[in-house]
Amino acid sequence: MTDPIETQVRGRWITEAVPDRRFPETAMDPVAAMRLIDEELVLDGIPERNLATFVTTWMEPEAQRVISENLHRNFIDHAEYPQTAEIEQRCIRMLADLFNAPGETTGARTQGSSEAIMLGALSLKWKWRERREAAGESTDRPNLVFGGDVHVVWEKFCRYFDVEPRIVPLQPDKYTIGPADVEPHVDENTIGVAAVLGTTFTGHADDITGINDFLVGLRDERGIDVPLHVDGASGGFVWPFLYPHYEWDFRLEQVRSINVSGHKFGLVYPGVGWLIFRERADLADDLVFYENYLGKTDATFTLNFSTGSAMVLAQYYNLIRLGRDGYAFVMRAMQTNARFLADRIHEIGRFEIIGGDDDRLPLVAFNFAENAPYDEFDIAWQVAAERGWMLPAYTMPPNADKVKMLRALVKLNLTHPLVGTLADDIANACETLDKKGGLSESERKRVKTNTGF
Numbered sequence: 001m002t003d004p005i006e007t008q009v010r011g012r013w014i015t016e017a018v019p020d021r022r023f024p025e026t027a028m029d030p031v032a033a034m035r036l037i038d039e040e041l042v043l044d045g046i047p048e049r050n051l052a053t054f055v056t057t058w059m060e061p062e063a064q065r066v067i068s069e070n071l072h073r074n075f076i077d078h079a080e081y082p083q084t085a086e087i088e089q090r091c092i093r094m095l096a097d098l099f100n101a102p103g104e105t106t107g108a109r110t111q112g113s114s115e116a117i118m119l120g121a122l123s124l125k126w127k128w129r130e131r132r133e134a135a136g137e138s139t140d141r142p143n144l145v146f147g148g149d150v151h152v153v154w155e156k157f158c159r160y161f162d163v164e165p166r167i168v169p170l171q172p173d174k175y176t177i178g179p180a181d182v183e184p185h186v187d188e189n190t191i192g193v194a195a196v197l198g199t200t201f202t203g204h205a206d207d208i209t210g211i212n213d214f215l216v217g218l219r220d221e222r223g224i225d226v227p228l229h230v231d232g233a234s235g236g237f238v239w240p241f242l243y244p245h246y247e248w249d250f251r252l253e254q255v256r257s258i259n260v261s262g263h264k265f266g267l268v269y270p271g272v273g274w275l276i277f278r279e280r281a282d283l284a285d286d287l288v289f290y291e292n293y294l295g296k297t298d299a300t301f302t303l304n305f306s307t308g309s310a311m312v313l314a315q316y317y318n319l320i321r322l323g324r325d326g327y328a329f330v331m332r333a334m335q336t337n338a339r340f341l342a343d344r345i346h347e348i349g350r351f352e353i354i355g356g357d358d359d360r361l362p363l364v365a366f367n368f369a370e371n372a373p374y375d376e377f378d379i380a381w382q383v384a385a386e387r388g389w390m391l392p393a394y395t396m397p398p399n400a401d402k403v404k405m406l407r408a409l410v411k412l413n414l415t416h417p418l419v420g421t422l423a424d425d426i427a428n429a430c431e432t433l434d435k436k437g438g439l440s441e442s443e444r445k446r447v448k449t450n451t452g453f
């Protein structure tokens with residue numbers, strides 16, 4: 001017999017290895033299983049100190065309650081949960097309104113922007129094929145045009161779905177793209193152009209207005225109708241509130257679809273994204289499947305099937321709880337703190353802030369103003385070692401890949417006092433590095449380099 005205290009309070013793994021390879025033969029006490037997991041997770045980073053992620057790490061207790069009470073509701077089961085389906089549709093309508101859709105439209109709840117982009121880009125491909133077939137033209141060489149400042153999902157789409165990626169390279173001092181960059185790459189086989197609102201690298205927007213104007217001209221003068229998709233994964237919830245006069249959405253004629261991550265500045269925990277079309281006709285009919293497995297004929301447009309409803313309900317909670325005023329308040333608060341952080345980092349006297357006064361996401365991207373005896377990766381390592389901050393260092397995409405960058409997201413939970421502490425910690429890390437020099441090779445290999453989460 002095992003000791004009841006050992007089993008219930010700590011579990012056998014206090015002195016034994018945890019189950020990790022073989023499917024366990026026997027059951028475990030529920031408290032013991034819970035503790036085992038809790039104790040292992042202390043090895044992870046603390047989400048509140050994660051300055052790398054764009055994804056929400058804090059929600060109100062009331063939202064958490066909505067989430068925890070609805071974990072058992074399968075989102076795809078529209079026949080049994082028609083009200084959840086209705087709430088999804090409300091979110092789509094509200095986002096279409098936020099993005100200035102001209103009338104009735106359609107869209108989809110997705111797992112995140114990655115799924116939304118896959119679906120949106122598939123629709124671009126299908127619509128392009130329809131146009132080409134109607135004109136009696138070949139359909140074997142589709143291409144998609146985007147800048148090197150996009151998220152990895154765009155290249156992933158091209159590889160998975162057999163589309164030629166035409167990637168506009170960046171330049172050492174130019175981190176977004178505009179119409180002149182796009183022009184040489186676009187032709188009659190271009191299924192679409194993708195532009196980013198809020199890049200993961202520096203938080204800026206491509207020149208979406210300029211790209212739209214170019215595409216309108218191409219359509220009117222040469223008869224080539226190339227749609228524009230806006231990747232608003234982060235920016236879709238930021239620009240409408242901080243920069244409402246900048247036209248990047250359905251106010252522009254060639255913008256046919258937009259994706260946004262509910263779990264980034266939509267302020268919901270991970271697991272929700274949105275794809276919104278300009279009008280119903282922008283969704284290719286052939287991509288919608290009709291089935292009646294679950295008791296009622298239902299139309300689905302998704303790469304997944306069963307999934308949770310909780311984050312959709314949490315998104316609706318935020319939309320109605322905050323409204324335009326509330327989102328504007330939150331975005332301004334983050335922007336204020338981002339400016340404060342930029343000022344404090346600037347005061348350290350060694351760093352250059354990238355595009356500080358431009359319209360952009362609430363983040364600070366910065367690097368060394370002059371050559372220092374150590375680099376951005378050393379800083380990332382040092383603030384992690386001294387304070388546990390997860391501050392990512394990375395190199396920019398080609399052809400700006402000689403440029404190294406540090407980036408801190410300023411989310412709602414990075415409050416004014418914490419911003420001050422973070423800036424002090426960066427200054428202290430510089431002082432430590434002045435004394436001890438940069439990283440060893442083995443330390444350098446372990447520095448976090450992720451940029452796009």
Ligand SMILES: *Cc1c(COP(=O)(O)O)cnc(C)c1O
Nearest residue numbers: 112113114151200231233234261
């Ligand atoms: C985060 C991000 C994505 C991917 O979004 P997920 O919601 O993580 O799938 C795509 N594009 C941009 C610009 C992003 O910032």
